[in-house]
Amino acid sequence: MLPLALVTLWSLSAQSSGHLKVGEPTKVAAARGATVGAKIPVTVDPGFHVNSNHPADDYLIPLKLTWTSLGALEGGEVTYPAPKLEKYEFADKPLSVFSGAFSLTVSFKVAANAPPGPGVAVGKLRYQACNSNTCFPPKTADVNVTYQVQ
Amino acid sequence: MSAFRFSAILSVALALGLLAAGCGSAVAVRAASLKPEKERKSAPDFTLKDADGKVVHLSDYRGKVVILDFWATWCGPCRIEIPWFMDLQRKNRDRGFEVLGVAMDDEGWEVVKPFLADLGVNYRVMIGDDLTAQMYGGVDALPTTFLIDKTGKIAAVHVGLASRKDFEDGVEQLLQAPGAVASAGAGDVVVSLSAK
DSSP states (O other), X not given: OOOOOOEEEEESSOEEOSSEEEOOOXXXXXXXXXXXXXXXXXXXXXXXXXXXXXXXXXXXXXXXXXXXXXXXXXXXXXXXXXXEXXXXXXXXXXXXXXXXXXXXXXXXXXXXXXXSEEEEEEEEEXXXXXXXSOBOOOEEEEEEEEEEEO | OOOOSSSTTOOEEOOOOBOOTTSTTOBOOEETTSOOGGGOEEOOOOEEEBTTSOEEEGGGGTTSEEEEEEEOTTOHHHHHHHHHHHHHHXXXXXXXXXXXXXXXXXXXXXXXXXXXXXXXXXXXXXXXXXXXXXXXXXXXXXXXXXXXXTTSEEEEEEESOOOHHHHHHHHHHHHHSTTOOSSSSTTSOOOOOOOO
16 A cells, blocks of 8 residues: 655745735645645735736736646646736726735645655745835745655 | 826826016926935936937936836827827927827837827937837836936926826926026036936
């Protein structure tokens, strides 16, 4: 019988990079070969917003989480929350944005041959923040998810 | 709730009379957001290239009133103001006025040139760099726009989306200030612009 592989996911630390903070993901355990999910909480400073993953206009820079290293995990598909449609003075139509506190949901599959032990999935969250009359250059926040294959 | 960050305080005092000969019948305008002349500091000179690859120094514009606009293609508020600046350029360029745009897009001309072409921007635009941004205080928030008087000093700074009237009144007051010239050249007010 194959040994049961358990994976625990959690963040190394909260990451902050100007008007947006990445918090600690939920802890998840799963068997080797199974699909596991993690929630990555994100907080945008009061009075600010970031463009959603599907902004209202092509020129706007979307929120996007990409993985640079998954370790023993596979997939890493990101599900973004439903955006808010908010009207700002500088746009003719409502913009598709995220503001306040929200979470990204990530789906991993534990590799069938994942070796027991710890690892880290490393990602980058790119975003571009504005308030009601000012915008700030796009920035990237680190997303480090550690796991333990048991 | 007002969305204006720094510039909503601008107001206009109406006509005080006709200006002296040579200035036509322009109405004197007073923009409250302009700093008193004694409090103005020199606008740092910079060296950047425009879309044609030509070198641009701010000091090339000594003797003119200049709007120096830091912006980016991804900046919604910036996109609101740019048509205002195009209008100001169209109406006032023969009066000794120029708009200079400094695009802060990391992708540079690849994204900026198509934008300029689509909108038909009628003033010079350069790609900004860290050095220039630092000289002007970092310019992290966009748009950030400097109104520079004929002596090369910063008369006003607008951070964030301002009102069109703020810019129109500010430019008009600076153009009407003594020593206004139609264009840089012999006999113009010449000052040194020092880089910090």
